[in-house]
């Protein structure tokens with residue numbers, strides 16, 4: 161152990177970061193890039209490899225321009241959605257020192273909150289953090305891979321996608337089914353029950369953007385339209401990550417569908433799955449509606 165600190169944490173963290181020779185692997189829930197962007201850029205200019213996992217939420221999204229800028233300069237900084245909040249605050253420097261504790265790399269954590277920051281160089285200890293980092297890093301990479309490159313059905317050749325289908329059951333429950341679907345087959349791969357608020361909140365999450373999206377779409381303002389859709393994606397993705405209770409047990413969700421009635425003509429129709437949300441990066445292979453087989 162090198163030390164435990166309770167005050168002046170930002171300066172200590174930045175001083176430690178400045179000592180880096182080769183690599184930084186950090187999983188930190190929140191980072192204020194106005195404060196830490198400079199030191200990270202400095203490290204990149206010296207050839208230090210930077211991998212950072214951040215919690216995917218609005219707080220970190222505010223620095224998306226900073227993040228993209230650093231990534232263009234060679235960093236690999238990712239906003240990741242796990243079950244609940246990725247709440248870690250650790251950073252492994254050059255594979256042999258680990259900073260950890262309650263301290264987020266934010267202004268509030270530095271000036272307002274009561275926090276601790278510890279620095280450790282014990283091999284076994286640091287290795288455990290390295291393993292944890294690797295697990296999180298690969299998990300998120302795998303998710304991205306699964307989302308953007310779904311496996312294809314050996315019979316029909318179409319991508320196999322998982323549609324989350326949510327419906328109220330009785331007054332108190334939300335039933336969630338995950339349907340795995342290609343063009344030739346549909347099967348239920350996961351079912352779970354939550355309380356009724358899950359469905360109600362979910363619809364509210366989607367619907368809060370609907371009027372805006374429609375209005376901007378009709379106005380023809382493409383840029384604003386894309387911004388609102390991106391915002392909706394982000395909020396929905398966050399909400400979905402909360403719904404997934406057990407990320408290992410539940411498959412990755414490519415889209416969300418609701419059962420809705422589709423009229424063929426005045427007299428005839430059928431129930432279909434209407435897709436109301438698609439995960440980012442998946443729209444090229446997900447249809448807008450699917451037949452219920």
Ligand SMILES: [Zn+2]
Nearest residue numbers: 313316342344
């Ligand atoms: Zn098929």
